[in-house]
Amino acid sequence: MSRIVLSLVFTGVIFLFLGVCQESRALEISQSHPLFVFPSPTPDPSLNTSEGYVESLVNAWNSLPQFYQAHGTMSIPHIDADMTTRGEWTQSVLKLLKEREIPLSVAIGDGARKHFFLPDTIESLLKDHSSIQALIVNDFRFDTQKRYGDLDPLALDPHVEWLKFVVSLTAKYEKKIIIRLGGLNPLLMTSNPAYRSLYDTLAANRDAVILVYLQGGRHTIVGNTSLMGLWLEGAIGQWGITVDSPAYGRAGFVEPGVFGRASVSNTASSQHSSVYRGWLLNGAIMGATVYVFDDADELWAGGHTRYWGQAIAPTLLELVHKGYIARQDLVKRAAPVAYRVKSGANWREFGENLVDLDGVFREGRMMHGVYGLELPGQVPEWIPNTGRYYYVPILSPYASDDVLFSFKEVMMPGAVLTTEAWSERLDGYYTADGEGTAFIKKMGRAFFVFHTRENV
Incomplete structure (x- = not known):
């Protein structure tokens, strides 16, 4: 821990006085030019070396069609090993790839393992x-603080200070930093005043910052709308989603209409390759421009290429060629109402947000009233169960007055007291694009239709 803090100080001094002398071309990311981040196929166990990994990555990249190369990078993982071994392995891989001219996204930290x-x-x-x-x-x-009481981190949280420094460093080198979040972490980051300096750092370097959210969990809608809100208020330059079909298995979906634990011969992922298409299109109508893939085995060079051929490749092609990714002005037009979280330095204050936003463990008034939650805690909701409304972006406590006034109404915790009242409150702001329980939304020139029963 102390090495991180000392290194921050030492590196910061060098960085300040020597500056950055690096000529590079900035990565282009926009609604018309999204970024696709692909993992390399896992090499044969007998080739469990950096050389074997690089051979696998190069072969995969060379077999990737040019269209996807033009929008893609290959990701280098953050291996589960001690700091020295991780550093040596990554350095070795990058050295072997130096002359290959393959665009790379390199993992430099793992919050779950606290490896940085x-x-x-x-x-x-x-x-x-x-x-x-x-x-x-x-x-x-x-979300590492589990006890009741103060949410404040340490006076100097080394990991947050590390992230702030790396964000600034990335911007100076005109690169991007992709920060992956899950659970309720987007809400915790923006609502806890102890992290205000991190928010300011992200906003100051917004063109370099990309936040992405893992799809398929019980808080997927809240996570997506939180990142969408940060994008709309100008705190980050781009946002995106992380996808992999095993989320079906983690959600307890075995086959259509059947819940439980999947067996080896009958897994949810073997039934639902089209779930990828749903996730990608759902991200597109919310303005997501970055799509991160986790399971290389389900891509073009993997062992289960039906995912790639049937759903992923054609959908990515459509996102670009048919202009499906919503521009920010279209998202704002589709979202006349926003929700602004309350700043909370303790669990009681933070919980006031969850009364509206957590439909699994709390009342989740807004979640039920706006999106519909059929079986909270059993069936994770990934898309709304109605086409009556659109997504409600979740804004931080630091959103500017200009941002707030750009919406017809900004709701606050406690402003609406029942699920029914949430539906009534929003009825006057939306014109439904369809009827029934399907989520139907017109965005730009296209209509998007989603079946809302995720496991049927």
């Missing part, structure tokens, strides 16, 4: 390898 590269190591990677287009921080967490 030291700042001076990260700067060395950026200086020495121009092929690095983005850095990835996996599963960064703000």
Whole structure:
């Protein structure tokens, strides 16, 4: 822990006085040019070396059609090993790839394991390898405080200070940083005043910052709308989603209409390759421009290519060629109402937000009233169960007055007291694009239709 703090100080001094001397081309990301982040197929266990990994990555990249190469990077994982071994393995992989001219996204931290590269190591990677287009921080967490009482972190939280420094470093090198979040962490990050300095750092370097949310969990809608809100209020430049079909298995979906634990021969992922298409299109109508894939075995060079051929590849092609990804002005037009979380430095204050936003463990008034939750806690809701409304972006306590006044109404915790009242409150702001329980939404020139029974 102390090495991180000391390295922050030392590297910061060098960074301040020597500056950055690196010529590189900034990665282009927009609604018309989204970013796809692909993992490399896992090499044969007998080739469990950096050389074997690089061979697998190069072969996969060379077999990827040019369209996807033009929008893609290959991700280098943050391996589960001690700091020295992780650093040596990553350095070895990058050295072997140096002359290949393959755009890379390199993982530099894992919040779940609390494994993070030291700042001076990260700067060395950026200086020495121009092929690095983005850095990835996996599963960064703000929910480590489980006891009741104060939510405040340590006076100097080394991991948050590390993230702030790396965000600034990434921006100086004109690269991107992809920060992956899950659970209620987006809400915790924005609502806890102890993290205000992190929010300010993200906003100051917004063009470099991408937040992505893992699809398929019980708080998927809240996570997506939180990131969408940060994007609309100008705190981040882009946002995106992380997808993998095993989320069906984690959700307890065995086959249509059957819940439980999947067997080896009958798994949810073997039944639902089209779930990828649903996730990708759902991200598109919310303005997501970054799509991160976790399971290489389900892509073009993996062992289960039906996912790629039947759903992923054609949908990614449509996102670009048919212009399905919503521009920010279209998202704002579709979302006349927003929700602003309350700042909370303790669990009681934070819980006031959850009365509206957590439909699994709390009342979730807004979640039930706006989206409909059929079986909370049993069936994770990924898309609304009605086409009556659109997504309600969740804004931070720091959203500017200009942002707030751009919406017809901004709701606050406690403003609406029942699920029914939420539906009545929003009725006057929306014109439904369809009837029934399907989620139907017109965005731009296209109509999107989603069946809302996730496991049917």
